[in-house]
Amino acid sequence: xxxxxxxxxxxxxxxxxxxxxxxxxxxxxxxxxxxxxxxxxxxxxxxxxxxxxxxxxxxxxxxxxxxxxxxxxxxxxxxxxxxxxxxxxxxxxxxxxxxxxxxxxxxxxxxxxxxxxxxxxxxxxxxxxxxxxxxxxxxxxxxxxxxxxxxxxxxxxxxxxxxxxxxxxxxxxxxxxxxxxxxxxxxxxxxxxxxxxxxxxxxxxxxxxxxxxxxxxxxx
Amino acid sequence: xxxxxxxxxxxxxxxxxxxxxxxxxxxxxxxxxxxxxxxxxxxxxxxxxxxxxxxxxxxxxxxxxxxxxxxxxxxxxxxxxxxxxxxxxxxxxxxxxxxxxxxxxxxxxxxxxxxxxxxxxxxxxxxxxxxxxxxxxxxxxxxxxxxxxxxxxxxxxxxxxxxxxxxxxxxxxxxxxxxxxxxxxxxxxxxxxxxxxxxxxxxxxxxxxxxxxxxxxxxxxxxxxx
Numbered sequence: 355x356x357x358x359x360x361x362x363x364x365x366x367x368x369x370x371x372x373x374x375x376x377x378x379x380x381x382x383x384x385x386x387x388x389x390x391x392x393x394x395x396x397x398x399x400x401x402x403x404x405x406x407x408x409x410x411x412x413x414x415x416x417x418x419x420x421x422x423x424x425x426x427x428x429x430x431x432x433x434x435x436x437x438x439x440x441x442x443x444x445x446x447x448x449x450x451x452x453x454x455x456x457x458x459x460x461x462x463x464x465x466x467x468x469x470x471x472x473x474x475x476x477x478x479x480x481x482x483x484x485x486x487x488x489x490x491x492x493x494x495x496x497x498x499x500x501x502x503x504x505x506x507x508x509x510x511x512x513x514x515x516x517x518x519x520x521x522x523x524x525x526x527x528x529x530x531x532x533x534x535x536x537x538x539x540x541x542x543x544x545x546x547x548x549x550x551x552x553x554x555x556x557x558x559x560x561x562x563x564x565x566x567x568x569x570x571x572x573x574x
Numbered sequence: 575x576x577x578x579x580x581x582x583x584x585x586x587x588x589x590x591x592x593x594x595x596x597x598x599x600x601x602x603x604x605x606x607x608x609x610x611x612x613x614x615x616x617x618x619x620x621x622x623x624x625x626x627x628x629x630x631x632x633x634x635x636x637x638x639x640x641x642x643x644x645x646x647x648x649x650x651x652x653x654x655x656x657x658x659x660x661x662x663x664x665x666x667x668x669x670x671x672x673x674x675x676x677x678x679x680x681x682x683x684x685x686x687x688x689x690x691x692x693x694x695x696x697x698x699x700x701x702x703x704x705x706x707x708x709x710x711x712x713x714x715x716x717x718x719x720x721x722x723x724x725x726x727x728x729x730x731x732x733x734x735x736x737x738x739x740x741x742x743x744x745x746x747x748x749x750x751x752x753x754x755x756x757x758x759x760x761x762x763x764x765x766x767x768x769x770x771x772x773x774x775x776x777x778x779x780x781x782x783x784x785x786x787x788x789x790x791x792x793x794x795x796x797x798x799x800x
Contacts, residue, residue, distance in 0.1 A: 405677060406601040406750045422604070422797040423746040429602040429655065440746060442753040442781070443601075443627075444685040447678030451698065475703075482665050482672055484652040485704065490678030493697040524701040 357552040361533040368393040370459055370501050370531050374400050378456035379409070379449075381491055383473075384428045386501045387459040403455055405487040407446045410438025427487065450487065451494040458495035460488065462502050462527075464517040467543040467564040469527045471500065472519035483520075492523030504532035504561055511563035513537065513544060534558055538569070545569050578740045579769065579790045583613035586763050586791040590619045590728055597684060597726035597755040598626040598636060602655070603798040605748030607732040607765040608635035610791070615642045623647045625684070625726060627677065627751060631657035634799060640664055647671035649724070651680050676704060679721050681754055687725035688757025688786070695720055729759035732795075733782070736766035737773075740787025741780045748798070749781065756786045765793040 361369065363386050371393035374380060381403045382388050392413055394400050402411040405427040412433035415421065419433075426432045449455055462473040471492055475483035492498055505511055513530065530537045535558055536547045544566050549558055559566050580586050587610065590596075596614070600606025612635060614622070622645045629648055630636030637660040639645060648670060653661055664670040675683070676698050686694055695718035699705045709720040731752045734745035742764055744752055756762045764782075769792050 404747075406604075406747050408747055421746070423748050425602055425604050425747050434746075440744075440749050442749050443677075443681040443751045444754045447681050451678055451682075451696065482653050482662075483674065484654045485674055485676050486652040487677040489676040489702060489704065490698045493700070494678070521702045 358534075358557070359550045359552055361550060364389060364393075366501050366531055366533055369536070370499065371395070374457065376400065379403055379454065381405070381450065381455050381458040381495060383458065383460040383488070383491070385461040387461055388426070388428055388430070390459055390501070403446075403449060404432070405443070405446055405450070407441045407443060408432070408434065408438065409441070410435045412438075447487070447490055447494075450490050453494060453496055455491075455495040457497050457499060458491040459499050459501055460491065462500045462512065463519050464512050464514050465500050465502075465527050465530055465539070466514055466517045467539065469525040469539045470517050471498070471522045471527050472517040473522045475520040477519065485522075488522050492526040497528050498526045499529045499531065500527050501531040504534040504558075509561075511561060514563035534561070537566070543567070577738045578784070578787060579738050579792065583609055583791060583793075584617065586610060586765070586789050587613050587617040590614065590617055590761070592620045593622070594619060594727040595623040595625065595725070597729040597759055598624055599729070599731045599750065599752035599755050601627050601747065601750035603631065603635075605732050605744065605750050605752050606635050606798070607730045608799070609793040609795055610730040610763055610765045611635045611639050614639055614644065620644050621646045623649065625649045625680070625724060625755075627651055627680070628655055629653035629658050629661035631655055633660070637661070640670065643669075645670065647673065649673040649675060649680070651675055651677035674704065680724070681751065683721055683724035684726075684751070684754050684758045687723035688754065691723060693720055693722045724758070726755065726759035727761065729755040729762040731756050731762060731764045731782075733764050733766040735768045735770045735775060736764050736787070736790045737770045737775055737784070738790070739772060740764065740782075740784030740790055741775050742766070742782040742784075742787065743775060743779060744781055753782045756782045761789070762787050763789045763791070765791055765795070767794055768792075
């Protein structure tokens with residue numbers, strides 16, 4: 355097991371970016387999802403959406419090129435690509451809720467085998483959690499992919515049978531990218547599409563809180 | 575002659591009453607009408623309910639109004655952010671009520687208020703604790719939650735350019751909640767970086783038509799701070 359190649363956060367972002375085809379309208383959540391923006395291959399036209407009214411976000415600016423009027427939903431400075439557009443918040447969430455966004459990539463505290471996601475509050479007792487646009491995105495985008503470490507820092511599984519943390523949305527997630535594997539969420543539960551080199555299904559299962567099965571050829 | 579431009583912040587905020595609901599534009603520091611928010615401190619209104627995406631950061635704008643003890647309740651989607659220390663302290667001390675609303679539901683509740691729609695059903699938050707106690711209904715095979723319009727007594731807006739009829743354009747991501755909130759209050763006050771002569775704003779590009787605006791005050795505030 356010492357030879358397992360665990361992905362870094364940047365490599366996880368790059369792995370997600372590989373699977374985003376040209377032409378998709380994509381919203382990226384805070385954390386590793388934001389890093390996906392810088393991993394989309396040059397020349398592939400993917401249009402990035404930000405909740406605060408931007409379509410066509412570009413990469414982070416050089417330090418001497420910062421425009422204080424142009425921030426993303428994580429309040430970081432960004433750039434605008436040629437062809438980009440600004441709009442107000444109600445229109446922005448019409449894009450989200452109305453099913454116009456092809457993909458939203460979110461971080462998560464937990465994802466359940468039925469696609470439930472918990473990513474906004476770490477306990478029911480947290481009286482001032484920050485939900486932001488997560489609940490709207492989770493129900494509105496055409497597909498939700500989660501990118502997250504496979505376990506918590508303490509080693510507890512984040513892929514579980516049922517979420518213990520307060521839910522963001524029911525049955526929303528269709529795919530999970532972790533530092534160990536790419537996993538689809540299906541009606542039959544978690545299906546492993548790929549694992550990092552050196553990892554066995556048994557070892558992955560030991561770090562997962564719900565049953566895994568390998569994708570077999572008939573699933574294709 | 576219609577002239578909605580007033581001479582100073584005091585005139586812009588004249589008559590704001592205790593207990594008002596104040597819609598505050600901005601997302602983070604960008605597009606936040608800080609001069610008007612801080613003007614409320616001098617104006618004196620108390621017991622306010624503030625509707626804003628964030629709960630202020632640092633010690634300027636909304637954070638300053640909170641610190642002055644003028645706000646009873648805040649309705650927002652994302653209270654905690656880098657530097658939201660004033661909010662954290664007041665909330666922990668039990669001196670500030672908080673209503674958390676998903677960001678898209680917040681925008682749509684305000685939009686509905688401006689559009690004369692009393693309530694609407696949305697799939698957002700169904701099955702979560704933010705839907706606790708709310709009516710729900712299956713529509714087209716999907717569960718929805720009933721959400722009510724959220725009007726303001728006052729909307730505070732920051733524009734990039736505005737004219738004496740109240741027509742406004744915004745700047746880049748400074749647009750955000752501003753045009754939506756402008757539609758949803760009895761008194762919409764615009765703090766504008768530049769005053770345009772009537773006719774100088776391209777009619778094809780006006781984002782907020784002046785019908786939604788009651789007062790305009792020229793505040794060459796400069797770039798967002800924070």
